[in-house]
Amino acid sequence: MKMTSALRFEAVHKVYQGAVPVHALSGVSLNVESGAFAVIEGPSGSGKTTLLALAGGLERPTAGRVQAVGVELTALGERRLAAFRRAEVGFVFQDFKLIDVLTALENVAIALQIRGQRRSVARAKSLELLARLGLAGRTSARPATLSGGEKQRVAIARALVTEPALVLADEPTANLDWATGEQVVELLRVVAGERGATVVVVSHDPRLARYADQVMQLVDGRIVAAHAKEAVA
């Protein structure tokens, strides 16, 4: 069966201009299959976050082409990029980025409300997903009272509740202990899989590779290795 591509980079370069130009990405080409759970590993400063920003349409490449869920991002203007993000992308951040004045439920529901969904519908969908992520009893809690693992699960719920085609996770386990991180990643993989979403995780932690369908290694802005699931140890 021929797999379709959810994310494709073709000879992508990203250079940050300054007194000394910084080459964050140098000719990166990659392909993430639709529905896959892909992990891009690399040390700090290897260009992981830049890669994620380009994949989510938060930045534009200096050269090359970026295609996500069939959309040529390099051809889109700012407004259409924002619309693309709204329609197709869910983000999970390293430091959770929950809004501290909102409850766990509201933090998830807001993602639907800003897309014009009615409050009651947004809350119902959010409650269901939070329950699926094991947070049924914590929906009224404010972020300050949640543990790291709970915060990240709320963040995952916020990313998935809009049913995006592509979920981009930036170091989702970096602020968690390994056991909690494992649980969170497993939940992300399973729940995103149930919803048919493609997940791209960037991380410096090589242990995440065991959950991945595809693993790529990024060093100094270049993909130095790429493996499909069969090859992952």
Place this chain on the structure above:
Amino acid sequence: MISVGFRYALRERTRFALTASGLACAVVLTVFLAGVYRGAVHGSLSYIEHADADVWVGRSGSWNLMRASALLSGAAREQVLAIEGVQSAEPILSALLPAEVNGERRTLLVIGIDESAAAGRPRLVEQGTGLPGPGEIVIDRAFARRVGLALEEDLELAGRRLRVTGLSRETNLLVTQYAFVRRGELLEMLGLVDQATFLLVRTDPEPATEIAGRIERAIPQVAAYDRATFLANNREEIEAGFLPVLWAIAMFGLAVGGSVVALMTYAAVLEKRGDFATLAAIGAGTGVRFLVVMQQALLAALAGALAGLALLVALQRLLPTVVPEIEFRLELWIAAAALAGSLAMAALGALFPARLATRLPPLEALRR
């Protein structure tokens, strides 16, 4: 409705309270001046409105009561009475005179009225009589309270001792107050014989405008105004003195209020820039982020305006005791305008911070 902005505002209670207080001060300043202005206008015009005159006749150039100094001769009354459609013509004499009570000197706008006068008396009398007898004076109640005068007590007007026999209402012009004495007595004080400042004319059955025109055509060097025109003349006189200052202070008030809101929302946006970037990254359009900032500004403005208005209601009750010569009228439309103005200035003040919030790149959400 996403209430993130309201939550931010209420979360930072001290900042919110300080902002609302700043706005409340701006509202109090602006509305207080507007209310004092309305009080002065009301005090000035109420007497004219209720003086029982359809037409006011004075010397040419005497177009309002406060600034009229030219006089009509005694013969003018007979000439006016001879005009068709004139039913009666009551002379009044007005003059700004110094009054002295308990060592305090004040200036009063003294109106001299005849014993038989049906027109020109103060209409609203709180205590005593509205028609002074010889050696008597009717004074405004605010003036009486300010200088501590009661009925049957004396004051000195232009060197003459007069007994207070009545306290009138709605005769307070802020800068001075009306007082009423016998015209004959006032003529003596001024060294005059039978002159009048105005003749208060009752007409029947033709419209006052027509009679006023007829008077002006028949008698040289005389100006005649129907009641509405004379009221408008007097309003114009007050506005010329008051409004430019009032507008200037209102604008300063608005600017101060707007700046306070701008400062609060700007600080809030800078402090929460990560949240705004996150909102952008998770799909919030510029409209949502703009609204989040505006919510904070509008909530602060609403709280400030309501607090300011509550303070003004209290002030309205307190002022007659503390500063009786200030007649402060908190009218509903002024309160509504203050509320609307506060919201508008808050929205204006929050424009720049709101634009900043909409321009924060979503990429910032990925920065740590």
